[in-house]
Each structure stands twice: as C-alpha cells, then as structure tokens.
C-alpha cells in the first residue's frame with residue numbers, strides 16, 4: 001500500500017471521513033435523492049399514475065385484508081431489514097397519515113391499513129418515478145432521480161464489490177463518488193492548491209474525477225431527453241445552495257472519501273482507478289464531442305467539468321491546454337511523457353548531470369516550446385515535487401515519478417517508456433537501420449531532451465586522436481553516459497578564412513547520408529562557440545597505416561590485405577551508389593574497429609555527383625584484358641606476360657598458392673557469382689578538375705588536369721592494395737614533384753619481395769591503368785572488381801561476419817586525464833600538418 005500513489009490521499013482524507021459520512025447519511029434523507037414520502041407522493045399522484053398504482057395497491061390491500069390484521073402485523077413488524085425509509089413510512093400513518101389517507105378515521109386496523117397503503121403508494125410511486133425516468137420523463141425531479149440512479153449504477157459497475165445493497169448499508173464511500181463529481185473535484189482542487197505535496201495525488205484524482213464526471217454526464221444526458229435544461233437548472237441551484245450549506249451531499253463529500261473504501265478492497269479499487277485514468281483521454285474526448293452535438297446541457301456541464309479539470313491540471317503539468325475539451329487528453333499525455341523521462345532517468349547513470357539538466361531545463365529555448373514532449377517534461381521538471389514513494393523505489397527518478405499512478409502503472413510505464421524511447425531513438429537515427437539499436441542514439445537524445453540542446457559542455461575530451469586539414473579529432477565521452485565518440489571540432493572562423501568551409505560542408509553532408517558497416521556513423525552535429533562539431537562513431541583500433549607499420553616486414557599478408565581491400569571495396573561501392581567519389585583513399589583514412597573490421601573516414605575531399613545505379617542481369621561477359629590490365633596500354637611489367645591476353649599465363653602455378661583441384665570438379669564460386677545479377681553503381685558521368693588527393697595516390701588524370709571521374713577511386717584502390725602488400729606506394733619519388741611525374745610516366749613494377757600472388761598483381765595492374773577509360777572498374781564499378789580472381793571464394797554478402805585478420809596488441813587504451821575545456825584552444829595547432837595538398841583550379 002505504501003507504494004500506492006493514492007495512499008497520501010487516503011491517509012489525509014481518512015480524517016475527514018467520519019463527519020462526512022454522518023452528514024451524507026443525514027443529507028440523503030432530505031435531499032432529492034432520498035425523497036421523503038411527503039415529497040414523493042404528490043408528484044406521483046399528479047402524474048396520473050393514480051389509476052394504475054392505486055389499482056395495484058387496492059389489490060394488494062385486499063389481499064392484506066384477507067389475511068387479517070395479525071398477518072399484517074407479523075408481516076410488518078417482523079421485517080427486520082427495514083430501512084429508515086420504511087420506518088418513516090410506517091410512522092406516517094400513525095403521526096401524519098390521516099391527511100394523506102383517503103379513509104380518514106376508522107379503526108386501528110384501518111389506520112394500519114392506511115399506513116400500509118401509504119407506504120405502498122410511496123414505494124410504488126418511487127418505483128414508478130424510477131421507471132419513468134428510465135423512459136425519459138419530463139420532470140426535472142425525476143431527471144434528478146434518474147441521474148442518481150444512473151450514477152448508482154455506474155458506481156455499482158465500477159466497484160467490484162459493489163451492489164445495490166451496499167447503499168442500504170450506508171456505503172457512502174461508493175455512492176458519493178458518483179453523486180457529486182463536481183464538488184469532489186472542487187474539493188480535490190482546493191486540496192491540491194493548499195498542499196503541494198499532495199499535488200501529485202491530486203493529479204490522479206483529477207483524472208479520475210474528470211472521467212467519472214464525464215461518464216456521469218453522459219449517462220444523465222441519455223436519460224434526460226429534451227427537458228434536460230430544466231434538470232440542469234435544478235441541479236445548478238442545488239449546487240449553489242451546496243456552496244453555502246454544509247448539509248448537501250456534494251459539499252460534504254471530498255473526492256478522497258472513496259479512498260478508504262478502496263483501501264478495504266485495494267485490488268478492485270486500484271483496478272477501477274487505473275481504468276478510469278487510462279481511458280480518460282479517449283473517453284472524454286469522444287463523449288465530449290458526442291454530447292456537444294446532441295445535448296447542449298450536457299455539453300455545458302462537460303465544459304464546466306473540463307474547466308475544473310483544466311484548472312487543476314494547469315498548475316501541475318499541462319500549461320499549454322488551450323481548451324477544456326483537450327485537457328483530459330493532455331492529462332493523459334503528460335503522464336506518458338513523464339513516464340518516458342522516468343525511464344530515461346533510470347537509464348542515466350550520472351546524478352549530477354541530471355541535476356544540471358534539471359536546472360538547465362528552465363533555459364530551454366523556443367525549440368522546446370514547440371515540442372509538446374519537451375514542454376511537458378520541462379514543466380514537470382519545474383513544477384513537480386518529488387514523491388517519497390518514487391524516491392524509495394529509485395532515487396534517480398526524483399521528480400519523474402510524480403506521474404506514477406501505482407506500482408503496476410510504474411512497472412508498465414517503465415517498460416512502455418523503454419519501448420517508446422527506443423522508438424523515438426529509432427526515429428532520431430533517421431534512415432540508418434544498421435545502427436538503429438546503438439544505445440548512443442538514446443544517450444544523445446536523452447541529453448537533448450534534458451537540456452534542449454547538445455553542446456561541448458556535455459563532453460569530456462579525453463584524448464586527441466588526430467589532426468586533419470580542417471579540424472581536430474578527439475576521443476570524447478558524453479558525460480555520464482559511458483558512451484564514447486570521435487568528436488571532430490572545426491573552427492568556423494578558420495574555415496572561412498582559409499576557404500575550407502565547403503570542404504567541411506561536404507564532409508558533413510556525406511556523413512549524414514551514410515549507413516554502412518564500413519563507414520562512420522554521424523550521430524549528431526552542433527555548433528558551440530563558433531566551433532562546428534561532428535559527433536561520430538569512434539574507432540579504437542587506429543588506422544591501417546599504423547597497423548601496417550606493426551606488421552612483420554611492414555606489410556600485410558596477402559589474406560589480410562585481401563580482407564581489408566575487400567571491405568574497402570564495399571565501402572567505395574556504397575559511396576559510389578550514393579553519388580560520392582571518395583578521392584582520398586589511403587591507409588591513413590582507413591580505421592580499424594574494435595572488432596577488426598574497417599571504417600573508411602575523411603570525406604572532406606570527396607566529390608558529390610549524380611549516379612544512376614543499375615542492376616545487370618549477368619556480368620559474365622567481362623573483358624579478360626581489363627581484368628588483368630595487361631592490355632591497358634600502360635605497359636605490363638609482369639615478366640611472364642608476353643601476349644596481350646596473357647592473364648592465364650600470368651597465373652603461374654608456381655606463384656599461385658591456391659590449389660586447382662576443385663576448379664576442375666565443379667564450377668568455381670567466382671563463376672557462380674558471375675552468373676548472378678550485379679549492381680552497377682558507378683557515377684560514370686562525374687567530372688572534376690580539382691587537384692585533390694595525396695601525392696602518391698593521385699591518379700594520372702588528376703595530375704594531368706584532364707578532368708576526372710569515379711575512376712580515380714579505382715586508381716587509388718590499386719595504389720592502396722599495392723602499399724598493403726609491398727609496404728610502399730608504386731610511384732613514390734624522392735620528392736612530391738618526382739612522385740607526380742612517376743605517376744604519369746613511370747610503368748608499374750612489382751618488387752620481388754615480398755612474394756605476392758599473380759591474382760593480386762593482376763588486380764593491381766588492372767587498376768593502375770593510366771588511361772581511366774581502360775581501368776578496371778571504370779565501366780561497371782565495384783561489380784567488375786569483385787569478380788576479379790583475386791577475390792575468388794570471397795563471400796561478399798557475409799564479409800562483415802568474417803573473422804578479421806589478427807591484430808597486434810592495440811595501443812594503450814587507457815584514457816588520459818580528462819582534458820580541461822580550456823585546452824580546446826589547442827585544436828588548431830595541427831591544422832597545417834599532413835602531406836595532403838589541395839590545389840583548387842577553379
């Protein structure tokens with residue numbers, strides 16, 4: 001029970017329960033609902049029921065006469081279960097029955113007969129009134145009685161243990177809920193206004209009462225019919241008097257009066273309560289609309305009720321309610337919202353951060369105000385006091401548990417919140433399904449919700465990872481989340497001054513498009529103190545350049561190289577499909593993930609263009625000469641290559657480590673793959689005259705300034721494979737100029753050591769064709785390259801599941817002491833570092 005939200009109210013209300021019961025009990029005898037015989041008789045007679053009723057009564061009377069006075073006496077006096085109503089009726093004939101009896105005077109037996117007759121008339125008239133009400137009578141008084149009856153029915157339905165008999169037992173706790181919805185609400189309002197700790201409980205009551213009253217009104221409206229306005233007037237008057245009168249039931253029944261009853265039947269009580277709250281939104285909304293159309297009076301009443309709800313909710317959480325009709329749904333919404341944040345608070349591990357988030361919430365900008373979720377949450381943060389129960393359950397949900405209704409709802413809300421939160425996270429990750437389950441989305445989103453905006457202050461900069469031409473990369477932790485990111489920080493002023501803003505813009509745009517296992521994920525971006533920041537996926541394994549240095553002989557084994565270039569090929573294929581020509585392929589830009597797979601980074605030199613991906617039915621008609629590059633015109637340096645179509649001879653068995661047995665038995669995997677449809681996503685029309693790239697990797701067409709397209713990526717791809725296998729680039733000269741000259745003029749040669757397969761060399765040769773039009777990949781892009789024998793046996797679709805090459809022990813991954821934000825000023829120190837050049841020709 002202690003965890004039941006309503007407990008507060010139950011305890012508080014319990015003190016007022018006894019006088020309330022007394023007053024209600026007495027009031028029932030005098031109010032319209034408990035009409036005395038005196039009050040009841042005249043209307044019955046006036047309404048023309050006399051004939052039928054009296055006929056019945058007379059028949060009954062006659063039967064009594066037949067039984068004689070004894071029978072009557074025994075029958076009457078032995079009625080141990082007689083109610084106060086019956087007792088009053090009994091006294092009437094004795095004390096006041098004469099004027100009402102048509103048979104004045106006579107014997108005692110006759111008096112008793114009259115008394116009984118009066119009683120019967122009274123009872124019958126009451127029943128007739130009820131019956132008549134259910135048939136929509138025109139009497140305001142009957143409307144009132146009908147309303148009471150319907151309310152009673154409602155209560156009986158709602159209360160699991162309720163029955164009509166409970167009324168006779170004086171079960172005010174049940175009756176009063178339905179009889180006085182408006183007054184209950186007023187009481188509830190005053191309670192909530194006077195006592196802030198009870199605010200939350202009052203919220204619960206508001207929801208409950210609002211829905212109850214709405215339901216009451218609907219029930220009444222169905223019965224009132226066209227004379228409803230009169231009934232309403234009558235009822236209004238009652239309320240008016242109730243305002244100054246301590247006897248009226250409405251006045252004496254606070255909303256909380258029902259709680260002790262529920263306390264005695266906690267399960268059913270909670271059940272009813274939760275159902276009411278849960279349906280308040282839709283039910284109220286629907287019924288309000290319906291009633292507004294069909295029954296003006298009821299609509300009016302509902303508006304009043306809604307106003308009450310609005311008044312009560314307003315100071316708590318829903319400050320944006322613009323009309324009463326929506327207030328209930330807002331109320332429900334606010335609960336959902338706060339359930340969300342309660343969950344998120346639980347997920348968060350940093351208390352101080354939450355506190356700062358809360359304190360910052362008041363400073364949330366217009367963005368928050370436009371977002372109802374944020375607004376509601378913000379308001380709740382500002383106005384909701386903590387609930388001790390919530391504190392007990394989860395200290396971190398302070399201020400968030402205010403909307404919890406009960407343990408069950410809390411449990412539900414937690415799970416609901418998680419799923420809601422996940423859904424929201426998914427939506428926040430946009431079109432990036434492969435990363436949608438990454439918890440970092442949620443961490444970031446949580447901060448954004450809490451503070452309205454993400455900034456550098458939310459990150460601990462732990463380590464400088466590298467310094468590029470346009471910015472510096474830091475390993476950064478989103479404070480309190482245990483989530484690590486690569487934070488690229490760029491100085492906008494510097495970018496503008498050095499005309500590098502377009503490069504930064506290009507990188508940002510490309511990063512935003514990416515969703516690929518071998519490409520970085522951009523989680524978010526923000527500008528802080530004129531610094532543009534990209535929050536990206538962090539790759540802890542260093543880059544392939546460093547990794548190569550650590551290999552024996554400073555070069556990768558062929559299987560390792562094959563693995564890396566295969567993954568890079570998929571990344572390039574994806575980029576080309578998006579219309580991105582990468583242009584800056586080199587080992588330094590290929591990072592190694594923790595799991596050993598790769599991530600291609602650095603897109604500021606990329607070229608964006610249009611592309612028209614097509615699916616080719618079969619690509620088995622690949623030109624063998626292009627596959628080997630032997631007839632590319634660039635001069636084959638392979639000593640075994642004599643004829644133009646020499647690729648078979650070049651595959652010298654002496655050099656090929658692969659056994660040929662299986663090839664003769666069944667079709668090779670490569671040939672099977674070749675028969676499959678191939679996606680060709682090569683931006684063949686793209687042209688650029690920019691002089692971009694790294695000297696040793698520059699394609700001849702770039703150096704010559706002839707204009708270039710996507711084929712430059714296949715050139716660099718050849719240089720990249722060469723470097724991985726041989727530990728150096730193929731055209732490197734003593735200086736940059738010589739290197740450039742070599743790229744254009746020098747024939748491709750392969751060192752004798754290390755020994756590399758013919759397939760590998762053939763692939764390199766096919767790629768390092770100086771004329772781009774003859775280069776492998778130019779025509780059909782990555783699809784062409786994938787089919788090269790070098791990749792034979794590779795399952796492209798499952799490469800991300802393949803076991804990566806074994807990594808040497810990673811560098812020390814211990815985090816340095818948290819950097820002071822003031823050290824951020826160092827980030828431009830390295831801006832001129834690196835060998836990368838850019839000569840903008842236009």
Ligand SMILES: Nc1ncnc2c1ncn2[C@@H]1O[C@H](COP(=O)(O)OP(=O)(O)OP(=O)(O)O)[C@@H](O)[C@H]1O
Nearest residue numbers: 465466467468469470473486537538539601602604
């Ligand atoms: N996501 C990342 N995870 C880990 N380290 C990274 C990440 N991104 C970059 N780095 C490191 O930071 C270094 C600098 O990266 P960045 O891409 O900004 O500069 P760059 O490669 O010199 O390119 P440019 O000058 O063209 O921007 C990289 O060489 C790499 O070592």
